Amino acid sequence: MTDLLPCVEIEPVGEARAAVIWMHGLGADGHDFEPIVPELRLPPELGVRFVFPHAPQIPVTLNGGFVMPAWYDIAEVDLRRRHDEAGIRASHARIEALIAREIGRGIPSGRIVLAGFSQGGAMAVFTGLRHAAPLAGIVALSTYMVCEDSLDAERSEANASCPVFQAHGTHDPMVGLERGEALRNALQSRGHAVDFHAYPMQHQVCWEEIQEVSAFFQRVLGVAGDGGR
Helix, strand or coil, X not given: CCCCCCEEEECCCCCCCEEEEEECCCCCCCCCCCCHHHHHCCCHHHCEEEEEECCCEEEEHHHCCEEXXXXXXXXXXXXXXXXXXXXXXXXXXXXXXXXXXXXHCCCCHHHEEEEEECHHHHHHHHHHHHCCCCCCEEEEECCCCCCHHHHHHHCCHHHCCCCXXXXXXXXXXXXXXXXXXXXXXXXXXXXXXXXXXXXXXXXXXXXXXXXXXXXXXXXXXXXXXXXXX
């Protein structure tokens, strides 16, 4: 049994009817995106529980082996190669355990969204495309594809048409726009309808992006999303 990651959780006003599991970026923690929840201004009737897990503390090679919250190790600035597959798969198992907990708390998989920023976005995509049951959607912010070589063999037919919202900064110095575009192209080539947005920003989020994420949540978790997707 995989130990559950500690999480920051924000409950809806009434009964929880949906869940967003949102992974932070390298060196941050589950509190990083907590302030965004009220800014999303989601209708209370959606009943969305937000779950912000804290990544494990591990040494990160790129940062001189300094121990920090990270979903997996990063060995070099070039994010196209040398992905820490063992670390990615360990975090994948931990995120799957969080999905299972939401299902155990009465939230169907079709009303769960996986979201993430940077490293966390890479994990949202990695896990979402491989999850065995249909999810409501995937939100990938300022991120990139990891372990693409294994995707075709491992991707789940249940999420072959899972909606994806993707956003990236045109001036991102940490995860270049070309990495975000490569992720978009990889998803589109496999039949995913990707709602892609580029904003004049760096490695961050902006107000327009938050509004678009809110619209995406309302679209995939609204009345039209109640039918078991």
